[in-house]
Amino acid sequence: MKLFGYFRSSAAFRVRIALNLKSVDYDQAFIHLRKNDQRSADFLKINPQGLVPALIDNGHVLSQSLAIIEYLEETRPEPALLPRDSVGRARVRSLAQAIACDIHPIDNLRVLQFLGKEMKHDAGDIEAWFNHWVKVGFDGIEQSLATDGKAGAYCHGDVPGLADICLVPQVFNARRYPSFDLSPYPTIMRIFGNCMKLAAFDRAVPEKQPDAE
Template sequence: MKLFGYFRSSAAYRVRIALNLKGIEADQRFVHLRKGEQLAPEYGALNPQGMVPMLIDGPNVLTQSLAIIEYLEETNPEPSLLPKLPLERARVRAIAQSIACDIHPLNNLRVLRYLIGPMKLSDDAKNEWYKHWVTEGLTALEKSLSPAAGTGTFCHGDQPTLADICLVPQIYNAEKADVDLTPFPRITKIVAACRELRAFQDADPAKQRDAE
């Protein structure tokens, strides 16, 4: 298996955590997003979206971080990254998607570049945009996690799931952008629990071979 990623990409970071939790070895390849390597024709031929992560498993090309993680879950069920019951699986997926669909897509590199490029926003406006969506998203998530039956040491129960896999890279990004996390004590506590685990530690952007 080959994982094409970039140390700062939070979507690639999610897949690194999932691989580590499942103990799957993957040969890491690096695509330098800031230098535009994702736009190279050879990469685009495999992945027309020109994004990371991309997982190559034998002759097969997989894209989209959550689809890749569901694939890893189906092909390597243990340890499981989703609970057993449909209702609990739905809760975990909803938390993951509240990050992967409603926070992260608004704040990734291509979007921030488009705001200060063609949309001609100032750096200050771009930073306001960034903090707005992170804060709004985390505010809702904190409410979802705090009173809810289901929340444990981790977002759901006492084992890390797909929800935590999405949460930790999002919080890494929020910290880099100096977002105030004090209104989110439950999230902060869950992230601290994740960071105790080797699988999360080894996936940290700063530890990747392409880190700058």
């Protein structure tokens, strides 16, 4: 199994955590996003979307972190990353998608670069954009986690799963600008702290990857 990623990519970070939780060994190939390797002809043959992560398993090329993680869940069911019951699965997928579909895509590198290079926004505008969309997303996620009675040590009870896999990299992203205030999110940060005590999460952090700079 080979993961194409980048140490700072939060979507690749999700897949690293999932692979670690499932104790799957994998090789890594490093796609330097700041050098635009994701748009090189060689990488576009692997993922024409020009995004990391991509995962090759048994000759099959997979892309999109949530699709990859669901594939891992189906092919290597233990330990489960989704609850057994349908309502629980919907809740966990909702939390994961609140991050992966609603926050992350509009704060992505190519969006920030477009705001700067093409739309001529300055660094302050870009920081405000980034922080605004993390705040909008985190406000709702904090409210859900704090009030629906389903969170335990982790987002869903006391077993780490898909929602935690998305939450932890997004907290790393939220720290990109010191101006972002994490104090309104005590439940998110409590769960983040619990996740970071687990080796599967700790080994996946950006600074521990071989391509970290």
